[in-house]
Amino acid sequence: MTPGEREQHVISLIDRLCLTRTLKRDEWITVIRERTPGAAEHLFELARNVRHLHYGHDIYIRGLIEFTNYCKNDCYYCGIRKSNANAQRYRLSKEDILACCHLGYGLGFRTFVLQGGEDGYFTDDRLCEIVSEIRHQFPDCAITLSVGERPRESYRRLYEAGADRYLLRHETYDAEHYGRLHPPQLSAARRKHCLWVLKELGYQVGTGFMVGSPYQTPENLADDMLFLRKLNPQMVGIGPFVPHHDTPFADAPGGTVELTVYMLGLIRLLLPRVLLPATTALGTIAADGREQGILAGANVIMPNLSPPGVREKYLLYDNKLCTGAEAAESLDRLKAQMEKIGYRIAVSRGDSLNI
Numbered sequence: 001m002t003p004g005e006r007e008q009h010v011i012s013l014i015d016r017l018c019l020t021r022t023l024k025r026d027e028w029i030t031v032i033r034e035r036t037p038g039a040a041e042h043l044f045e046l047a048r049n050v051r052h053l054h055y056g057h058d059i060y061i062r063g064l065i066e067f068t069n070y071c072k073n074d075c076y077y078c079g080i081r082k083s084n085a086n087a088q089r090y091r092l093s094k095e096d097i098l099a100c101c102h103l104g105y106g107l108g109f110r111t112f113v114l115q116g117g118e119d120g121y122f123t124d125d126r127l128c129e130i131v132s133e134i135r136h137q138f139p140d141c142a143i144t145l146s147v148g149e150r151p152r153e154s155y156r157r158l159y160e161a162g163a164d165r166y167l168l169r170h171e172t173y174d175a176e177h178y179g180r181l182h183p184p185q186l187s188a189a190r191r192k193h194c195l196w197v198l199k200e201l202g203y204q205v206g207t208g209f210m211v212g213s214p215y216q217t218p219e220n221l222a223d224d225m226l227f228l229r230k231l232n233p234q235m236v237g238i239g240p241f242v243p244h245h246d247t248p249f250a251d252a253p254g255g256t257v258e259l260t261v262y263m264l265g266l267i268r269l270l271l272p273r274v275l276l277p278a279t280t281a282l283g284t285i286a287a288d289g290r291e292q293g294i295l296a297g298a299n300v301i302m303p304n305l306s307p308p309g310v311r312e313k314y315l316l317y318d319n320k321l322c323t324g325a326e327a328a329e330s331l332d333r334l335k336a337q338m339e340k341i342g343y344r345i346a347v348s349r350g351d352s353l354n355i
C-alpha cells in the first residue's frame with residue numbers, strides 16, 4: 001500500500017467506527033498505529049459533529065477539590081506515591097472542603113469532585129460525614145468521589161450518604177502493562193472489579209487511562225478501547241503521561257498532545273454520549289492543550305477548587321497547572337478562551353446522557 005492508500009484505509013476505519021461504534025482489535029491497532037495528520041483532521045470533524053449532536057456547544061465544568069495527598073499506594077508514575085519522601089503531605093478538614101464548595105457554588109459550579117490519594121485517615125465514617133454535609137448544603141449539586149479502591153460496603157455507604165459519581169481510571173487494561181506501572185500489591189483485575197461494583201451500586205462511573213505511559217503500545221490502547229466499550233462508562237478521563245522528577249519514571253518520555261487528542265476523538269465516536277474532559281495534564285503539556293481537546297470532541301473541564309495554599313502540593317506530575325485559567329477563580333478567563341473557539345460554559349450539573 002502507498003502512504004496515500006494507507007491513510008485512506010485509516011479514514012475508512014474511522015468512518016466505520018462513526019457509523020457502527022465498534023471496531024475489531026486489529027482494526028483499533030491499525031487506526032492508532034497508522035494515524036496521519038489528515039486522518040486526525042477527519043476524525044476531529046466527525047467527533048465534533050457527534051459531540052454537537054448530543055451536547056451542543058456547552059462545556060460542563062467540575063470543581064476539583066484535592067483534599068488529601070496522603071496515599072498508601074506506590075504507583076511508579078505518580079508524584080504522591082507513598083515512597084516519595086519529598087512530597088509535602090496535607091489533608092483538608094471538613095470545614096476546608098465545605099468552604100471550597102461554597103466558593104465554587106458562587107462561581108457557578110454544580111459538581112464537586114473530591115479527589116485524594118488512598119488515605120487511611122478518611123475512613124467510611126469520616127468520608128460519609130463529609131459527603132452527607134455537602135449533600136445537605138448543596139442539594140442541587142452532583143458529588144463525585146475519586147478516592148481509589150475501597151470495599152463494596154464502603155462504596156455503598158458513600159452512595160447512601162449522597163455521592164452520585166465515582167472516578168477511577170483503569171490506567172491500562174492489559175495486566176502485564178499494569179504490572180509494569182504498579183507495585184505487585186495492585187492488580188488490573190481488582191481495579192476493574194471495583195469499576196463493575198461501582199456501576200452495579202448505581203454510581204455514574206468514570207474511568208480512563210494515561211496516554212503515552214511507559215511501555216504502552218498501540219495494542220494496549222486497542223485493549224483500552226475494547227474495555228471502554230464493554231464497561232460503557234458515563235465518563236472517560238484521559239490525559240498524557242507526564243513524568244514526575246521524584247518517581248522511578250522521572251526520565252521516561254511523556255505522552256504527546258497529538259496522540260492524546262487523537263484518542264479523545266476516537267472515544268467520542270466509540271461512546272457518543274460520554275462525558276469527556278479535556279484534562280489538566282493535557283493543558284499542562286501545551287498552552288492550548290485544553291482547546292485542542294475540546295476541538296477533538298471533549299466537553300468537560302475540571303478547574304481546581306482546592307485552597308490555593310495546598311495546590312502546588314498535589315503534584316501528580318511535574319509542572320501541573322494550578323493557576324491561570326486552570327484555577328476556579330479565573331473562570332472568566334476560561335470562559336473567554338472557550339468562547340474564542342465557539343463554546344460556552346454551562347452552569348449545570350452536566351449529567352451524562354449515557355445512562
Ligand code: 5AD
Nearest residue numbers: 077078169240241242244281316317
Ligand atoms: N502523569 C499523568 N497522569 C498521572 N496520574 C498520576 N500520575 C500521573 C502522571 N505522572 C493520573 C492517573 C490517576 C489520576 C488521578 O492522575 O491516571 O488516575
